[in-house]
Amino acid sequence: MLVRKNILKIKPYIPGKPIEEVQRELGLKEVVKLASNENSLGPSPRAVSYIKKNLKNLNRYPDSTAFYLKQKLAKDLKVKPANLITGNGSDEIITLALKAFVNEGEEVIIGDTTFLIYKIASQVANAKVTIVPMSNFRYDLETMRKRITNKTKMIFIANPDNPTGTYVARNEVSRFMKGIPKSLIVFFDEAYYEFGRQKKDFPDTMKYLNRGNVIISRTFSKAYGLSGLRVGYGLSTPEVIGYMDRVREPFNVNILAQGAALAALDDKQFLKRTLSNTKKGKEFLYKEFDKLGFEYVPSATNFILVDLRRDCKKVFKKMLSSGVIVRDMKAWGLDTYIRVTVGTERENKKFITALRRIL
Ligand SMILES: Cc1ncc(COP(=O)(O)O)c(C=O)c1O
Numbered sequence: 001m002l003v004r005k006n007i008l009k010i011k012p013y014i015p016g017k018p019i020e021e022v023q024r025e026l027g028l029k030e031v032v033k034l035a036s037n038e039n040s041l042g043p044s045p046r047a048v049s050y051i052k053k054n055l056k057n058l059n060r061y062p063d064s065t066a067f068y069l070k071q072k073l074a075k076d077l078k079v080k081p082a083n084l085i086t087g088n089g090s091d092e093i094i095t096l097a098l099k100a101f102v103n104e105g106e107e108v109i110i111g112d113t114t115f116l117i118y119k120i121a122s123q124v125a126n127a128k129v130t131i132v133p134m135s136n137f138r139y140d141l142e143t144m145r146k147r148i149t150n151k152t153k154m155i156f157i158a159n160p161d162n163p164t165g166t167y168v169a170r171n172e173v174s175r176f177m178k179g180i181p182k183s184l185i186v187f188f189d190e191a192y193y194e195f196g197r198q199k200k201d202f203p204d205t206m207k208y209l210n211r212g213n214v215i216i217s218r219t220f221s222k223a224y225g226l227s228g229l230r231v232g233y234g235l236s237t238p239e240v241i242g243y244m245d246r247v248r249e250p251f252n253v254n255i256l257a258q259g260a261a262l263a264a265l266d267d268k269q270f271l272k273r274t275l276s277n278t279k280k281g282k283e284f285l286y287k288e289f290d291k292l293g294f295e296y297v298p299s300a301t302n303f304i305l306v307d308l309r310r311d312c313k314k315v316f317k318k319m320l321s322s323g324v325i326v327r328d329m330k331a332w333g334l335d336t337y338i339r340v341t342v343g344t345e346r347e348n349k350k351f352i353t354a355l356r357r358i359l
Pocket of ligand 1: 036037088089090091092115158160161162189191192218219220221227230231232
C-alpha cells in the first residue's frame with residue numbers, strides 16, 4: 001500500500017460551506033454565512049489599509065522570522081520575541097507542536113466535543129488519541145489529568161472551546177496544572193481569547209509559560225477578522241519555540257498577513273466594535289432561543305451551540321435553501337444541535353426568521 005496506514009483512519013475535516021458555493025449551487029443572491037465563527041463585521045480596517053498599500057511588495061518572500069510582528073506582540077504581551085512563533089493560522093501552531101514533540105505511538109489527550117483538528121493532526125502524527133468526555137459541555141480537567149499515563153505527551157485544551165463555547169476558569173486550570181508532570185506538554189488553544197477574557201474568572205495561562213511544558217496558541221482569524229489571511233501565533237519558552245521553529249516551513253506566514261496582523265493589533269476601535277457586536281448578538285439570539293423553547297450552551301465566544309431537538313442535517317439543508325449557512329453538529333455526534341456564529345444585527349435577524357420559517 002502506498003499510503004501510510006494511519007492516514008486511512010483519518011476522516012477529512014469538513015469546513016463550513018463557502019458563500020460562493022451556496023450561491024452557485026442554489027442560485028441565491030444573498031447568502032449569510034454563520035458557520036465558521038468568522039468576524040461578521042469584516043476584516044480590521046487598519047489591516048485592509050495596510051494590504052492595499054503593500055501589494056507592490058508581493059514579488060518578495062516574506063520575512064521568515066516575522067520580526068516586526070513578533071516585536072509588537074512581545075511588547076503587547078510583555079514577553080520576549082523568542083517566546084513567540086507565528087503560524088499559517090493557529091492551526092499550524094497545533095501541527096508544529098505535534099511535529100516537534102509527539103513521537104509515533106505516544107498519547108495525546110483531547111476532549112470529546114472540541115476542535116476536530118486535534119484529533120486529525122494527532123492521527124497524522126500517528127499518535128494514540130485518548131478522548132475524554134466533557135461534562136455538561138465543559139472540559140473535565142480533573143478526568144483528563146487522571147487519564148495521563150507514562151506515554152502521554154500532549155494534552156489539548158481549547159479555552160474557550162469550539163463548538164461548545166464554554167471555558168475553563170482560573171481555579172480549575174490552577175488545580176489541573178498542579179498535577180501535571182514536566183514530561184508532557186499542555187497546549188492551551190486560545191483562538192477565542194479576546195472573547196473569553198471578558199469573563200472575570202478567565203485564566204491567565206501566560207503565567208505557566210516558564211514551566212517549559214506549556215504552549216499557548218492565539219489567532220488573528222476571529223476577533224481581528226483575518227481568517228482568510230491565515231495568521232496566528234504560539235507562546236512558550238525560547239527552548240520549546242526553538243524546537244517548533246525547526247519543523248516550521250521558512251515562509252509559513254505570507255508577507256501581507258504579517259503586516260496586516262501587526263496593523264490589526266493597533267485597531268483597538270475594531271476590536272471594541274467586535275466585542276460589543278458579539279455581546280449584543282448573543283443577547284438577541286439567547287432571547288430568541290428562549291422564546292422558541294430551545295436550550296443553548298451559554299457562550300464565552302462569538303458562536304452559540306443550540307439544541308433544535310430535530311435532525312440537524314435536515315435543519316442545515318433547509319437553512320441553506322433560505323440563504324443561511326450554519327454548522328450542523330453531526331460530526332461531533334450531536335445529532336440535534338447546530339452551531340451558529342454571531343452575525344451582524346441584520347444577519348442574526350435573517351437567521352431567526354429562517355429558523356422560525358422552517359420549524
Ligand atoms: C478552537 C479553535 N482553535 C483553532 C482554530 C484555528 O483557527 P486559525 O487556524 O484560523 O487560527 C479554530 C478555528 O475555528 C478554533 O475554533
